[in-house]
Amino acid sequence: MLTLAVLIPLLAALVLAFAPLSEAASRWTATGAAALSLIALMVVWAAGGEGFRAVAEVPWIPALGIAWRVGVDGMSLSLALVSALVFVAATAWPMKLHDARAYYAWMAFLAGVSIGLFVTLDLIVFYVFFDLSLVGMYFLIGRWGHGDAQHAALKFFIYTLAGSLLILIGIIVLALNMPTLTFDMRAMIDTPPLAAAGVVPGLVFLAFVIGFGIKTPVFPVHTWLPPAHVNAPGPASAILAGVLLKMGTYGLIRIPLQMMPETFARWALPLAIIGVVSIVWGSIVAFAQENLKRRIAYTSVNHMGYTVLGIAVAGSALGSETARQLALTGAVVEMIAHALITGALFLIAGSVWQRAEDYHLPNFGGLAGTAPRLTGAATLAAFASLGLPGLAGFVAELQIFVGAFGVYPWLAVIGLLGILITAALFLRMLRQMFFGDLPAERKGFTDLNRTETVLLTALLALVVLIGIWPTWLLLLIDAPSLIPAIGAGG
Amino acid sequence: MTLTIVLLGATALVGIGLYGALSQQSFVMLMMGLELMLNGALLAIIGFWSLSLGGMPEGQLMAIIVMAVMAVELAIGFALIVAVYRKRQADVTESIDTLRQ
């Protein structure tokens, strides 16, 4: 079933690449593929189970212990689900395009590899999908972006590839230290290959942190993010923020946290500090941005900072187990919430670009009158992003902070600043965009059309649902099962 | 003792040949340098064969191979020189520097 969830979009990409479909047909093919993928994942979800489920394995290179292994636990299933959802929204999002068929082919391709990344249980396949996501995004940005798209795409690709190669090195060292050469994640989680003593584990951990840190991104390796976002088409940005960034934090949990818990515990504090710096820095810098997408992009740094803080706390082996579980749950919820919220925000930004070809905030104003639906969606998304209770972001941030406080109180307190500054910056954004006078050149600004409204409503409804009743999600994630055994000694 | 003398002689030839190969502008002179290096090699293998390898037959074969190398390089070298000269009137290394960096 999981294999199906990966293959359907990939096959759709293949079909789109070669079959001469019309623009509308292409769009629906891609959307349909993502939707089918979503349904397949929901079937897995409905089947329930504990630990890794829906496992399937097909040998690829047995001699090297590499195989097509799929299977999900609560965390990866929830991430795969939200990715599929974001993809449905992003592909269905109406766009004015050249070469639409190729665009949708890349979208479907990206959907396949992104879902694949979350459902695979083989580190090499994981890495394969990790890199393929870069390729897909590179072409999406480069070809359908605007502004200095080529340069942004290049920077994105090179920067993140550097990270991914470090991850590859780390993966190989981990596998080489297994009793028998294998890249099976389950085996590595069950018997973590590297003991904490010595230099090597530290270096491997460093490689993972840098690699995933670039993808996440955390301060100070985040600078590829703003240009990539600014120049990407709206739906691609939504995917970049909603899905691709999660790969970094997902990897951070799956690999260093679960596979080298002792080393992680040693280095948890620096990682947590990085998280906090990202939180504060991301929000402060976002505040200064006058470009709509840059501002949202920097808030991604801020939000992923929360996630990293949560993950670091979870792996710290300090404090109470409760605190660590809370932090990890919060981190995973933050990923999902951020996917939905920032996905929605970037889709909104995409709409704005489609209508105005401009992101400069001072050039806007008073859109609340001409585009009330857009205003409503943006307001809700912005409040969700600034962590308003009753919306998904709060559920995540609350747990992260509470968990972090139990382990690194000072960091948690400093991190709280992020909540305040994000509030300021989002409200400023809302005011600049939607309130006050409507500039003359925005007179013809139209409101969201029906498709856009439906898609945003779906995303934001989920944000509200999680915000009010997160129980189902927290049960699905099942964070206690993610925290490695070493935590018991904490 | 003899071997040392022979080898020193060979070394000197190699050194001189290297000097020539590095310093000569003309293709032909440059190739003479290379030939001289091979000459040194020839001297060395003769010395080794006769004084150190106990007359191992492969030693003589190696000497022949050295000669073959000389001949082959020379032949193909001249063919190239002719071709280049015909097309470009070039006979020194400096005059063919279109391909660079």
Added chain:
Amino acid sequence: MIWALAYFPVLAGLAIWAIGGSRATLGAMGAVAAAATLALALVAGGGTGRFVWSELIVLQAALPPLAQSVAILVPAILLPITLFATSQEDTRGLPRLVGLMLVFTGGMELVVIAGDLVTLLIGWEIVGACSWALIGHKWREQAPGPSANFAFVLTRAGDLGLFLAVMATMGATGSASYAALGTLDGVPLALAAFGLLVAAVSKAGQVPFAPWLFRAMDGPTSVSALLHSATMVAAGAYILARLHPQLSAAPGFGAAAIAVGLGTAVLGGIVALRQTHAKKLLAGSTSAQMGLMIATVGAGYPGVAVLHLIVHAATKAALFCAAGVAHRVSGSFDLRRMGLAASLPAATVLTAIAALSLAAVPPLSGGWSKEEMVKALEHAGPLLGALTIVSGGLSAAYATRFAVAAFGPGETRDARTRPGEMAALALLSGGALALSALWLPAVNEPVAAWIGAELPSGSRIGLIASLVAVAFGVLAGVHAARADSTDPTPEWLGLSALYEYAVIRPFHALSQTAADFDDTTIDQSVIRPFQALSQTAADFDDATIDGLAPGAATGAMTGSARAARGAIGIAVQGSAALAALGAGLGERLSDLIPDGTGRVTGMAGADLRRLQTGLAHHYYTILMVGFALAVGLLIFGG
């Protein structure tokens, strides 16, 4: 059941917003929804609720009598205000206004019923967000947007305290329930207590968070009425009262609450007294009154504080409605341009009741609850009691001044009252009047017993002093109201002059300074000191010497402009500067990692390429150098 208290108004509000309709329809729907909520509050007493998020986070609700009294109060205030809003405010956006007010109420009810800190935090911030939307209701105008943002950010800064309390409580006990809060001690308790205090203080518009209350005046009058009576601002005082049993054990908590509360009470009173903008006067008054309540909680009488909260809610809501009516009739919030007694006799009477209640004139309800607070603070110390009395005098002064200036004698204008407005005013003033029954021990004792309030006993001297202060305050208020429009004349055997020079002038000066202080709090002297100073001087001239409409308008506008440079102004500007620095230097630095490397590499590439000279003898050299190195390494490296 108990949760319905929170989500019913929210859903009803959203539904009303979606359905929309004429004034009458909206009024009817809003009133019905408010009434339904009120009914819910009445029947939900004593109920509890649990809503499980996860093993670790369980949302809890409870409605003990103390809470229930406030839970009833909120919709009870909302009901008249809905009527007021639907008759007074612009029809444009009215469904949104009514709907959001209901949502706002729902948030407040959540705060009230919360049985754990997470639930509290949820309601707390929803209230904040709704206040943002309501203050910014007239989004087409320039002022409300920034003001709404200002208010939200400033209150959220205080909310961080609540976050801290949640973290401390959960960190120490693994649970965030009030019960768990009660088991804390040591550092976690201190963190929780002071965190909550900060949160409450910020919501309640205390020093140093007070400026947002003034900015909030950019919202519609009905919003101000709701915000200042039973919801947002009240949440601060309420939560301290509600959690007093759990928090009082924290060392220094009571003292801090008293210090903040009384300080604000006095300063707020001074500020209010100085204001000529009707709503701002009331806003200053709200700060002061909330300060008194917080101080009372600090003194150990949370029940008394809640009783005053209830009384104050009715009173203040009525006064805001009155201000709204006055504004509609006179076209301005400038007290000196009102004088509507002749035009609006009925409203004048109702306003007078509310104002006198606020002034704590017996036998009105405000008088009773204020006396109880005076007594409570007397218990905390004679000096504190004296300060409370001074503050009471101040409130008497500004309440009187408001009533006299707004509804004093003046020319007759064409003023048709609207039934909704009058109904609201009547209901609220009537409520304040009805609450006067609290003077009767037969009433106040069972009420106090029900909500669990311990009524303090007071000294006679205190009572007398308090009454004298009130009387003095009323006189000063009447005088101040007159002095606004006429030059001070030496009547009453020079007593006026004495007032003028010994009391009023210093008072003016003090209040001007305090107003400036309050408006700009930590001032932006760091950034543009001289400009601010000259601005202040100009304001003073405009407001006091010219006494003309344009001047007042300028004063009001610059007043709000100055408020923008408040504490948050500095924080915002500071962080904007930091952000600009970050976006510039910092980003460039961190961009240097890839770009710098890239550039160096690129240059290396350009340089290294030159090795490939195209000259064969250089290639020979490269080959031989390589060989030499290889030989060296092989021979000496092994």
Added chain:
Amino acid sequence: MTDLLVALLAVCAVWTGWRVFRVDSMVRATFSLMLSFVAVGAIGVLLSAPYIGVATVFMMAVEMMVMAIFMVMFMMNPAGLNPMSMVHQHRVSIGAGVLAFFGLAAAILVSRPPSNPVAPDADVVTELGLELLGPSMLIFETAGVTLLATMVGAVILSSRQGRFGSADEGSRPPGLTEGGDPAGQRPDGGGGGHHHHGGHG
């Protein structure tokens, strides 16, 4: 006695080798090189490798003749009579040569090759023949193929006329477009004659 002769011949080989780059004409350089070869051949003869020695002498004599003729026929300075000194990176070259010599010499002096002279009564020529057609036949055959390929290659490159007329004509890349010019850069100024002295010492 043999030692002395060998030493003399070695000196002779080296000296004539040195002369190659010190004479003013290519023809003389060629003859000098030939003498160097002859000296080495003679050493071979002295060191009981008569076949190799003689073969060297003959082969090199022929080779050098070809070279000399070549000079005369093709190259500038045909008679090789004008003074000439065409060197670049001269000091580097000298340094490299000297370094190579001293380095190798040091290596030789440090290393102790086994002393195992050829047996005086060995029939070295027969041994060579047996080796060539026995154990090392593959090597020998490879050498043959190499020579064949070399001849073919040399003819391809240098012969002016082919079966279809001028052999070079049309021997260029296809045009970037049908019938157009080929892609890629071309030598400046048609790739003419003479060097811009690029040699830095």
Added chain:
Amino acid sequence: MPIGDLAPELAVLLTAVAILLLAMVLPRRSHHWCAILAAGGLGLAMIMGWSQSDAQRLTFSGTQALDGATTWARIVIPGITILCVGLAPRWFATDRRHGEYYAMLLFSTLGALAMAGAADLMQLVLAVLLSSVTGYVLAAYHRDWAISLEAGMKYFLVGALANAILVIGVILVMGMAGSSDYGELAGSIPNDPLALTGLALILIALFFKLGAVPGHTWVPDVAEGAPVPAAAFLTVIPKLAAAVALYRLVALAPGVEALPLLIALASAATMTLGNLCALWQDDVRRLVGWSSVSQSGYALMAVAAAGAVPEALPALLGFMTVYGIANLVAFSVVADLRGRTAISGYNGLLPAQPVAAAALALAFLSFAGIPPLAGFLGKFALFSATLDAGLAWLAIVAVANTVLSLFYYLRVIGPAFFSQPHDGIGTLGGSARAVLWLSVAILIAMTFLWSPIWSALPADLLP
């Protein structure tokens, strides 16, 4: 003499001779028959090589090894050469020595095969010589085109010195070790300066064949200047053979402690230099040439791990196979585009020639090691071997270089995919296009067939 042991080599040799004869008699228009014959002969050699894949012995008195690596060479080298042959017919259509090209190509293939199989230093010398000499001719095959001659000349000049060095080195090793036979040399090369000097000389010469620093200088020149089909051949086949030869040589001297370090340093230098120089190239052929230098550096990673870990040899062979195919894809794109080489000429390639653009992207991304392309699998094998051998620093250098290389690959791919074309882009078509398709298909198929390929690769060598 066990002639049958050399059946594949003989097939190539005889085909070459047959082509020579055929070229003599065929009319000029029909010279493409020579190509067909060449392909047939190479195919035959592949089959014969395959049929001998079980062999695990030394033959011809220990001068030739028949082992897994030889088998690999006998399949991969003729296989890729067939593809190179396919590029030539239309390219050389106007050449009056069209037929002989294939003969030279086959001689060169023979040299490469001999190099890969050589188990004797003297055989190695001759194999290198055969491969080089024919290589010069192939590079200079456009006798009426100045830079082709220049490329040939440069190749020759560097090669002649390298070969001289090789000869000297072999003599020193022979003289000190007393044998030229790998079987006898294995582990017994003395550790004295003269023998080590000889070893270093041989290494340097093989670096030349491999196109590694310091013998790399010919690669970009040949890639740019040589006829594109010849460039495709020369940047692949001699390298494949040299990689095996180098591995065999390094495996001989396990006692030389600094040898792995030397190789590792050369590896680092090669990949870095290759990538840095490729960075700002405006000529795609030259860029591919420099990239090919850097790829040699990666290949050396496996050589540096030789002996330390069992998967070093499979990693080397696997990587070289992928590299060869990917390089061929790149050159067949260039060939099919009629030698188009200015980087700006590739703007808007995607709309104009989608297949070529996609193939180019595939090849370049494979070079960069983007999974799941075969290039990644090759690089993955290299990284594993290197890390397992404890050369983590080298792996990190390789990572940095990979990132660096992506930059210039994207400098081509980006405009090709994202820009608009300025004029029509002509193609050669015919067999060149067929080769393009075929090589792309092989490149893609290798991803899926990696498991059988990997398990078929030999883990160790004779002797």
